Amino acid sequence: MTGPRAALLPSAQRRQARTPGLVAVLLAALVGGGAVAVAPAPASAAETELVLTATEATFASGAQPDVPQGGLGYLSATRTTDKTYVKFDTSAIPTGSTVTAASLELDVTSTSAQSGYLQVYAASSDWSAATLTDRNRPQETSEVQDTNTRAAVGPVSLPLRSAGSLVQRPTTSLQVRYSVSGARTRLAKTVQLKLSLSTSPAAGAPVPAPASTTDLPFTVAGPGTSAKKVFAHYFPPYPISLDNQPADSDYYTRNYLAPDGEGGKYAAVGGLLRDRPAGRSPLGGDWRLADLQTEVHQAAAAGIDGFTVDVLGTTGRNWDTTVRLMRAAETSGENFTVVPNLDTNGAGAAAAPDVVASKLAELFRSSAAYRLADGRYVLSSFKAEGRSPAWWSEVMGDLQGTYGMRVAFVAVLLNSSDTNMRAFAPISYALSNWGSRSALAARNGANNAAKAHDLGVRWMAPVAVQDERPAQGKYAEASNTETLRATWSRAIDDGADLVQMVTWNDYSETTSFAPSTHHGRSFLDISAYYATRFKSGATPRITGDGLYVTHRQQLSAATALLGGIAMLPNLGGSKTPPRDTVEVLTMLKAPARLRVSVGSSTQEVDAPAGLSTVLVPLRTGVVSASLTRDGAPLLTARSPFVVTATPLTLDYQYVAVSGQAG
Numbered sequence: 001m002t003g004p005r006a007a008l009l010p011s012a013q014r015r016q017a018r019t020p021g022l023v024a025v026l027l028a029a030l031v032g033g034g035a036v037a038v039a040p041a042p043a044s045a046a047e048t049e050l051v052l053t054a055t056e057a058t059f060a061s062g063a064q065p066d067v068p069q070g071g072l073g074y075l076s077a078t079r080t081t082d083k084t085y086v087k088f089d090t091s092a093i094p095t096g097s098t099v100t101a102a103s104l105e106l107d108v109t110s111t112s113a114q115s116g117y118l119q120v121y122a123a124s125s126d127w128s129a130a131t132l133t134d135r136n137r138p139q140e141t142s143e144v145q146d147t148n149t150r151a152a153v154g155p156v157s158l159p160l161r162s163a164g165s166l167v168q169r170p171t172t173s174l175q176v177r178y179s180v181s182g183a184r185t186r187l188a189k190t191v192q193l194k195l196s197l198s199t200s201p202a203a204g205a206p207v208p209a210p211a212s213t214t215d216l217p218f219t220v221a222g223p224g225t226s227a228k229k230v231f232a233h234y235f236p237p238y239p240i241s242l243d244n245q246p247a248d249s250d251y252y253t254r255n256y257l258a259p260d261g262e263g264g265k266y267a268a269v270g271g272l273l274r275d276r277p278a279g280r281s282p283l284g285g286d287w288r289l290a291d292l293q294t295e296v297h298q299a300a301a302a303g304i305d306g307f308t309v310d311v312l313g314t315t316g317r318n319w320d321t322t323v324r325l326m327r328a329a330e331t332s333g334e335n336f337t338v339v340p341n342l343d344t345n346g347a348g349a350a351a352a353p354d355v356v357a358s359k360l361a362e363l364f365r366s367s368a369a370y371r372l373a374d375g376r377y378v379l380s381s382f383k384a385e386g387r388s389p390a391w392w393s394e395v396m397g398d399l400q401g402t403y404g405m406r407v408a409f410v411a412v413l414l415n416s417s418d419t420n421m422r423a424f425a426p427i428s429y430a431l432s433n434w435g436s437r438s439a440l441a442a443r444n445g446a447n448n449a450a451k452a453h454d455l456g457v458r459w460m461a462p463v464a465v466q467d468e469r470p471a472q473g474k475y476a477e478a479s480n481t482e483t484l485r486a487t488w489s490r491a492i493d494d495g496a497d498l499v500q501m502v503t504w505n506d507y508s509e510t511t512s513f514a515p516s517t518h519h520g521r522s523f524l525d526i527s528a529y530y531a532t533r534f535k536s537g538a539t540p541r542i543t544g545d546g547l548y549v550t551h552r553q554q555l556s557a558a559t560a561l562l563g564g565i566a567m568l569p570n571l572g573g574s575k576t577p578p579r580d581t582v583e584v585l586t587m588l589k590a591p592a593r594l595r596v597s598v599g600s601s602t603q604e605v606d607a608p609a610g611l612s613t614v615l616v617p618l619r620t621g622v623v624s625a626s627l628t629r630d631g632a633p634l635l636t637a638r639s640p641f642v643v644t645a646t647p648l649t650l651d652y653q654y655v656a657v658s659g660q661a662g
Contacts, residue, residue, distance in 0.1 A: 047198055048097070051105075054191040056087040058129035060137040070129035074109060075187040077118065077151075077176050082184070084176040085132060086191045087125060091170035093197065098333050099167045101196035104158040104174065107188035111151040116180030117375070118149050118158055122166055125173040138173070151178065151185040157194075161367035166335070167195065179375065217544030217587045220303045220528050224335035226535035228497060231339060231460075232299055232504035232513060234307040236321040239505075240277045240291040247279020256507075259562060259649060269470040269564050270649025273507045275518040288321075292328035296336050298515055299504065302524045303531035306337035306370055308380045308500055312346035314359040319348075322363065329368035337370035338363075339378045341412070344386025353391060357398035364405050376408040378429070380500075384411035385420050389427050396427070410460055412500070416448055425455035435462025435487065435502055437476035437511075438576040442486035449494035460498035461491035463530075465523045467572070468510040468653045473565040475510075475652040477576040480550045480583035481526060481613070488530035499534060501527065510653045518641070522548045522656035526585065529611065542610060546587035547635040547659025549625050551598075551618055554647040555580050561648050569652075578652070580618035584625045587611050592629040597622070599643070620645050627659065635659030 058070040062081040069076075076082035086104075093099070104120055124138040149158055160166055166174075172193065178185055242251040255261035256273040266272045283290055299307065309325055312318045322340075329336045340363045342349055348356065360379065363369060370378045377399075384392065396407040408429035413420050416433035424431060431452045436442050452459035464487050466478035478484075491499050505514045515521045526548060532540045556578035569578050582598050586607045594607040594614060599621025605614055607627070620643050627634040637659040 047100075047196065050093065050195045050197055052088045052090065052092065052193045052195070054086040054189075054193070055089050056129040057085070057189045057191050058132050059084040060132055060134040062134045065134035068129075068131055068133055070132065073189065075176075075189055075191075077178050077185045077187065078183065079178050079181045082177075083134075083137065084187060085123060085127060085129075085137070086174050086176070086193075087127075088172045088174075088193045089170065090167055090172045090193075093167075093169060093195070097197040099195050100198045100331050100333075102160045102167055103194045104160060104176070105192040105194055106156045106158065106176070107190065108151050108153050108156055109186045109188055110153065111183065111185040113151045113178060113180070113183035113185055116150065116178055116183055118151055118156065118185070119177050119179050120158055120160060121175040121177070123173040123175040125168075125171040127173070138175070151183070159367065161330070167193075215544075216525055216528060217542050217546040217589065218529060218532065218540040219543070220301065221532040221535040222303060222335070223300050223305045223337075228499075228535050229305045230303060230499045230501065230531045230535065231306050231308045232304050232501040233341065233506070234295075234309045234325065234338075234504045235506040235508075236310060236312065236318040236325070238277065238507045239288070239321060240280065240294060241287065244282050244287045246281060250279070252276040252279075266471065269473075270560065270562055270651075272471075274468065274470065274510055274651050274653055275507050275512065275516045277505065277507075278515040278517060278520070289324055289328055289331075292321075292325050293332045295504070295514065296328050296332040296334055298521075298524070300332070300334040300336050302513075302528040303535065304336075304501070306339060307504060308339045308341040310346075310382060311340050311342045311348045311360075311363075313348045314351065314355070319359075326363055326366035326368050330366060336368065338366070338368050339370045339380045339410070340364075341380040341382055343382040345383060349387060353394040354398045354402070356395050357402065360395070361399060361403040361405060364399075364403075372408055372429075374406075376406045376429070378408050378410060380410040380432075381412050382434070383414040384424055385413055385415060389423055392424075393427050410498075412460070418451070421448075421451055421455060425452070425457050428457050430458035430460050430498060431455070432460035432498075432500060433462060435464055436574075437464050437467035437478065437483060437572055438574045439479050439482035439486040440576045441572075441574065442483060442490050445490070447494050449491075449496045453495075458497035459494070460500050461487070461494065461496035462502050463487040463491060463499050463527070464502045464511060465513060465527075466510060466654055468567075468651070469508075469571060470565075470567065470650060472571075473567050474571040475567055475569055476571040476574040477569045477578050478654055479576065479579060480581060480615070480654055481523075481548070481585055482583075484523065484526060485530070488527070488534070492530070492534050496534075499531070518653065519550075519656035520658055522550070522658045525658065529587065542587050542589050544587075544589055545592070545627065545634050545659075546585075547625060547627055547637050548585040548656060549582065549623060549637045549639060549659075550585070550654045550656045551582040551623050551639065551641075551643065552580070552654060553641045553643055553651060555618065555620070555643070555645055556652075558645055558647050558650070560650045561646055564649060567650050567652055581615045582618050582623055584614045584616075585611070586613075586627065588627075590629065592627045592634060594625065594627055596625045599623075618643060625659070635661060 059076045075084040259271045364377045399405045410430045411424040411428045412432040449459035465484040468475040503511045599619035624638040626636040637657045639657045641655045
């Protein structure tokens with residue numbers, strides 16, 4: 001196996017060397033220091049079908065807003081005036097079963113529809129057919145289940161995506177309406193919900209969400225809970241496992257992390273990677289799919305609505321991972337979506353527009369493909385300016401003309417100049433850029449959200465934690481979690497409509513949020529706080545206590561024992577000088593006493609309620625922090641990464657550790 005990005009040649013600010021090597025770790029001894037997530041081996045799954053008949057069915061009519069319609073012998077669905085509501089007793093779903101697919105079975109008795117299609121929304125169950133009116137009907141959610149099914153007299157089956165989250169226990173309530181004005185459709189009052197169930201997490205069935213994601217000191221705004229969306233950029237070359245081997249001897253450890261791995265190709269820079277996904281034991285069954293389902297669960301638990309998956313090519317291992325990721329989202333049981341992100345530095349964008357359209361259509365056929373309320377499929381990009389607006393328009397034209405798929409385009413620009421933004425706005429649903437990697441640049445950058453809004457489109461703000469690329473001899477000074485907090489603050493303060501976290505798992509650029517050996521879940525958990533604030537429009541109420549410690553494993557002036565190229569803090573034109581600091585970030589429901597130890601130095605401070613940070617100088621030795629309240633211990637975080645003045649290889653990433661009780 002060779003480096004996954006060897007054939008790619010990106011430009012200055014982001015993938016300046018889309019060639020693999022960037023990002024490394026200090027051999028297997030240090031790799032073993034991080035947290036390890038062990039997933040259970042899947043068993044064989046048992047698939048069953050359950051058909052439920054609606055316990056209540058009625059509709060609300062704006063023409064008679066105060067009149068219950070439950071006594072009528074039919075249901076009615078229009079665009080705005082009439083909305084049908086149905087309720088099912090889903091307590092009959094056996095314990096331990098997971099909903100892997102669902103469809104709503106209707107009987108159309110009459111319709112005037114000549115175009116458009118039926119739509120299904122999730123709805124609260126707090127209504128009854130006897131009293132429901134247009135005045136007191138459940139509030140609509142922002143997530144619509146467009147079915148592409150035009151009403152026609154007779155039985156109609158409406159497949160529902162994100163079935164695992166749409167179907168709730170013990171009661172599931174749904175709203176049905178029509179997508180276009182002027183169409184009136186009447187339905188029989190007998191409505192059924194057909195469910196496919198799986199009784200174990202085997203090939204294709206959901207993997208349970210990790211229990212460790214439930215102990216955050218605030219309530220996370222989960223997927224599909226807001227019109228504002230948070231996506232994380234998924235990079236297919238680096239899944240949880242490459243070979244399903246034990247973490248201490250798998251391909252990551254033997255080749256990507258070892259200075260002499262990959263046949264010594266990256267020996268001069270100390271190895272290809274500095275970090276890796278959190279390891280696990282070997283799995284049975286379809287382990288690749290199970291791993292991707294695990295990543296979906298990890299992301300959903302942090303308030304991420306979906307992945308923007310980097311489409312590097314249309315054949316080979318990376319394409320197979322992309323297709324499998326769509327399947328993982330479908331079967332995860334999460335309300336989680338996937339947006340194809342066509343990378344113009346990859347081989348996929350080198351094909352003719354009609355070929356590109358055919359491959360994108362394959363991905364869009366998945367029920368996990370993200371679609372807007374108007375039915376458009378969302379297509380994103382990396383370095384959109386790598387192809388002309390005319391080229392992108394031709395791809396989108398082929399998707400609509402050949403496959404009937406209307407597209408909403410998100411142009412992610414590497415260079416978000418005014419010229420590029422004006423050029424791409426006419427063909428785009430939203431604009432974005434790859435973003436900066438220092439707190440200074442994030443704070444001082446242009447208000448691109450305002451520019452996009454002035455051009456009549458939405459803005460997808462980039463959020464990042466850090467960026468280190470040893471193979472190029474460059475990094476950006478992230479200043480502990482300051483860059484993470486500054487990029488989130490810009491997204492919130494500027495009024496961005498969407499966010500792209502850059503990245504979920506690109507370990508070749510050390511930009512990952514995904515649980516890893518060198519930062520566990522810390523960056524993801526801190527990000528979940530800001531994602532909840534972004535999506536809800538309010539500061540999350542902290543009901544528990546959280547402790548997060550970040551630092552480097554070496555002083556900025558360190559010299560590597562293995563030598564190699566020097567590293568400069570000027571990645572992407574960054575002007576922030578390196579600093580040697582330990583940051584302790586706390587989220588507290590009430591004030592507490594914080595004790596921080598770095599090497600032989602210890603200090604104590606009072607930490608206030610809410611989110612706050614403390615900086616202390618970085619020294620050689622062990623880093624730890626602890627919290628007490630009224631003399632009683634709360635949390636302790638002891639970093640497994642010992643700070644040294646003589647590292648084996650240079651590594652300017654920030655490692656992180658979260659506090660544990662006691």
